Amino acid sequence: MRQETVLEATGLSKRFTHKGRTEPVLNDVSFQVGQNEIISILGKSGCGKSTLLHLLGGFERPDEGTVRINGQPVTGPSRNCIMLFQHYGLLPWRTVLGNVELGLENERLPASERKERAMRYLRKVGLEDKAGAFPRQLSGGMQQRVALARALAVQPKLLLMDEPFAAVDTFTRYQLQDELLRIQREERTTIILVTHDIDEAVYLSDRVLLMGANPGTIRTELAVPAAKPRDRGHEDFLHVRRTVLERFELTRAAPAPEFSI
Numbered sequence: 392m393r394q395e396t397v398l399e400a401t402g403l404s405k406r407f408t409h410k411g412r413t414e415p416v417l418n419d420v421s422f423q424v425g426q427n428e429i430i431s432i433l434g435k436s437g438c439g440k441s442t443l444l445h446l447l448g449g450f451e452r453p454d455e456g457t458v459r460i461n462g463q464p465v466t467g468p469s470r471n472c473i474m475l476f477q478h479y480g481l482l483p484w485r486t487v488l489g490n491v492e493l494g495l496e497n498e499r500l501p502a503s504e505r506k507e508r509a510m511r512y513l514r515k516v517g518l519e520d521k522a523g524a525f526p527r528q529l530s531g532g533m534q535q536r537v538a539l540a541r542a543l544a545v546q547p548k549l550l551l552m553d554e555p556f557a558a559v560d561t562f563t564r565y566q567l568q569d570e571l572l573r574i575q576r577e578e579r580t581t582i583i584l585v586t587h588d589i590d591e592a593v594y595l596s597d598r599v600l601l602m603g604a605n606p607g608t609i610r611t612e613l614a615v616p617a618a619k620p621r622d623r624g625h626e627d628f629l630h631v632r633r634t635v636l637e638r639f640e641l642t643r644a645a646p647a648p649e650f651s652i
């Protein structure tokens with residue numbers, strides 16, 4: 392059965408002018424994302440991944456092309472689409488609970504309901520007992536969990552993640568990736584994730600979009616058929632990982648790279 396389309400990006404192009412020079416950053420980027428999918432956008436530093444994410448979220452306007460979420464054109468940021476950044480973005484003067492409630496303050500919810508919903512999402516990320524703590528009292532991994540709870544509490548149609556686990560150590564990153572997959576299964580959230588970590592892209596995603604640079608385009612799209620929950624050591628996972636490395640011409644036998652990460 393075909394999934395309902397949540398996001399449709401069509402012919403997106405973006406140029407930036409810096410010191411009088413105009414550079415094309417993205418050229419003719421088109422793709423679709425279905426309900427409940429996790430898509431990774433993988434490419435080298437500077438290829439335009441974050442710019443693409445900003446266009447999808449309505450934080451920047453494309454020079455050409457359109458973005459639609461559930462069929463509606465995106466003309467600016469909205470609650471349909473929440474962005475989670477690498478550097479958590481928590482307010483240091485608010486408690487953990489206060490930070491999660493922040494995203495709900497524009498909704499006409501009674502205070503008790505707002506608190507109940509915020510606590511429900513803190514429970515999902517395993518931080519119910521830290522509700523009264525301040526961000527500085529938490530580890531980086533915990534702060535990113537709070538940011539995830541805050542994003543999910545809004546119950547967006549689409550969650551955009553810009554290298555969300557890049558600032559934490561490898562062990563914490565693996566744990567957060569597993570938590571994200573568990574919560575995504577429970578919530579059926581549609582996720583688009585930008586990363587330059589090949590393992591992260593393959594581990595988390597249903598499809599990986601491989602970007603080339605100058606200007607940024609989508610070169611290839613790979614489905615990840617490995618079963619979920621995934622096993623980092625399983626042959627299926629290693630096979631897709633190897634395919635990605637080959638597409639980026641990063642394997643030993645490969646000739647000089649046409650594009651690399």
Ligand SMILES: Nc1ncnc2c1ncn2[C@@H]1O[C@H](COP(=O)(O)OP(=O)(O)OP(=O)(O)O)[C@@H](O)[C@H]1O
Pocket residue numbers: 407408409416434435436437438439440441442443587
């Ligand atoms: N607001 C802006 N004004 C001018 N140039 C910009 C702006 N935002 C991004 N750029 C340029 O666009 C290009 C793509 O940047 P972008 O941050 O999208 O790449 P990226 O693939 O996300 O990189 P990284 O992985 O290092 O975060 C870069 O050359 C960057 O300097």
